[in-house]
Amino acid sequence: MSDHSGTVPDAVGVPGPPRLTRWFDERLTRAGVTGRFARDCLLAALLxxxxxxxxxxxxxxxxxxxxLTxxxxxxxxxxxxxxxxxxxLCLRRVRPLLCLALVVGVQVPVIVLSVPEATVRGIAPFVAAYTVGVLLPVRTALLAAGAAVAVETSGVAVAVRAADAADFAVGGPGPGPLATTVGHLATSVLIYVGLVVLGSYVxxxxxxxxxxxxxxxxxxxxQQATVRAAIGAERARMARELHDVAAHHLSGMVVQAAAAERLIDSDPSAAKAGVGWIRSQGKETLDNLRLVVGVLRGRPGDSDGNAPVPGLAMLDDLVRxxxxxxxxxxxVRDGQHRDVPPIADVALxxxxxxxxxNARQHAPGAxxxxxxxxxxxxxSLEVRNDRPTRRPEPRSSSTGGVGLVGMRERANLIGAQxxxxxxxAGGWSVAVTVPTTGDDARATGATATVNGDDQR
Known part of the structure; x- marks a missing residue:
């Protein structure tokens, strides 16, 4: 029997209540015996x-x-x-001190009725003393145990004196009153104080x-919160990557589709060529999206192992x-080309x-x-466009600023300015500077400055 009616859920790697205790608790609960008093009444009946x-x-x-007779x-x-x-003992947990006092009070006449050589003691004193040690503070429990020892020893002293005066002992003379009293005192201390200490330890x-x-x-x-935060960060990174790929290809497809729409009546062959380009661009978009998703999932089977990883070496194709x-x-490429860290290469x-x-969407023709x-x-890398030559097409305001935020986060990730x-001149400029050698190359922080309001 546990000393509390509730149970504490077991944590991973921490031993829970003994299996036998859980088994008894489950059976008693199924039988409708719940609560401290009800279970203590059942224990008292069994004892x-x-x-x-x-x-x-x-x-x-x-x-x-x-x-002995x-x-x-x-x-x-x-x-x-x-x-x-x-x-x-049905009171042992609802009123532990009262239970111990009543048990000791009953123990005194039991001692008086038994001979000094063979003092009888039931099971209840052991259980009551242990319960007091479990439920009460150590100091209170030890005081209660001391009081129980004093009361029992006093009862033994009175009984021994009465037996010695009236020749109460049966079966021949026994030990002297003092020896009997001291022996019972040691036994009482061992039982009450020992079980109180054991209960306090438990x-x-x-x-x-x-x-x-x-x-x-x-x-x-x-740990779960950390995992959820990591998953959220990974989802954000995946969203930025997909946004970059999809925005680049789909914006071009939109422009080409608009041109084909204008040429479909006046120049069907040119419109047909434009539609063919859109189809090839769509296939390329799907391939790139499949590559990105496969890399982010960490499953090489989802992507083409021969597909090139985007980097500065592919800027010529991007510009074309x-x-x-x-x-x-x-x-414009200036200076002797040299490799940069892979993460910086992809970010640039x-x-x-x-x-x-962004220039194609917000400054068409510039x-x-x-x-x-x-x-x-x-x-250093700079992309600068002039003032747009024609009015940009209207777009949803809910997407404003996503591309600029993604670029800023990529720069922060590689420690770039x-x-x-x-x-x-009325245009827009994006500049990134990545340290590559010396102390600057080992910089872990980043500074990001946006001049004016976010427009992209």
């Missing part, structure tokens, strides 16, 4: 029957074998008192297990595609890709200049 059987065997077989009235009085003492161990379970549960919840869509793009490519898509400079200690904003 009452057990006490009756033990006392009957004691007086019928053990005492005669030891040469008792009158029938005394035997049945002791048995009745001990069984009644066991019935008091209670402390149970509290420790509950604390460990709570801390383990908190650790599990913290933009020119095919009718955007006047100038690409995606920034150029997003900048060209000249665009892409400058890639390999300097001694850094790589990022600047984006309108130019004095």
């Amino acid at each position: 009452t029957v057990l006490t009756f059987l033990v006392m009957t065997l004691l007086f019928r077989f053990v005492a005669p074998a030891e040469g 008792f009158g029938p009235a005394r035997v049945w009085s002791v048995i009745a008192l001990c069984t009644g003492q066991a019935m008091l 209670a402390t161990y149970r509290r420790y297990l509950r604390l460990v379970r709570v801390r383990a549960d908190e650790a599990v919840r913290a 595609d933009a020119r095919q869509l009718g955007s006047p793009v100038e690409f 490519f995606r920034i150029v890709q997003e900048s060209l898509s 000249p665009v200049r892409v400058e890639l400079r390999f300097l001694p200690r850094k790589v 990022f600047t984006a904003g309108p130019t004095t």
Whole structure:
């Protein structure tokens, strides 16, 4: 029987209640025996029957074998008192101090009725003392145990003196009153104080297990929160990657579709060629999306193993595609080409890709200049477009600023300086500077400055 009616959920890696205890709790709950008092009444009934059987065997077989004889009235009085003492255990957890006091109060007449050489003690004192140690603070429990020892020892002293004066002992002279009293005192201390200490230890161990379970549960919840945060960050990264790929290709397809729509009556062959380009561009878009999703999932089987990873080496193809869509793009490469870290290589490519898509959407027909400079200690990249030559098509306001946020986050990820904003000529400029050698290359922080309000 546990000392509390509720149960604490077991944490991962922390031992829970013993299997036998859980089995009994489940059976008692199914039987409708719930709550402390109801279960203690059941325990008291079982111990009452057990006490009756033990006392009957004691007086019928053990005492005669030891040469001790008792009158029938005394035997049945002791048995009745001990069984009644066991019935008091129904109060052991609802009123532990009262239960111990009543048990000790019944124990005194049991001592008086038994001979000093063979003081009888039932099961109830052991259970009551242990319960007090489990439920009460250590100091209170020890004071209660000391009081129980004092009361019982006083009863023994009175009984021994009375037996010595009236020649109460049966079966020959026994030890002196002082020796009997001291022996009973030692026994009482061992029983009451020892079981109180044992109960206090068990209670402390149970509290420790509950604390460990709570801390383990908190650790599990913290780990789950970390996993959820990582999943959210990965979803955001996937959304940015898909946005970059889809925005670049689909914006070109929209432009080409509009041109084909205008030419379908006047120049069917040109319109047919435009539709064919849209079909090929759509296939390329699907291939790129499949590549991105496969890489982000970490499942190589979902992507083409021979597909090139986007980087600065593919800027020429990116610029050529933009020119095919009718955007006047100038690409300037300065300095001796050298490799940059893979994550920076991909990030710079995606920034150029997003900048060209933004220029096509927000400044249609405006000249665009892409400058890639390999300097001694850094790589700088700038995409600048002039004022639009025609009015841009209206777009949903819910998508504003997503591309610029993605570019800024990519720059932060690689520790680059990022600047984006309108130019004095009415256009727009995006500039990124990545340190490649020395202390700057090991920089972990990043500075991002946006001049003016987000427009992309």
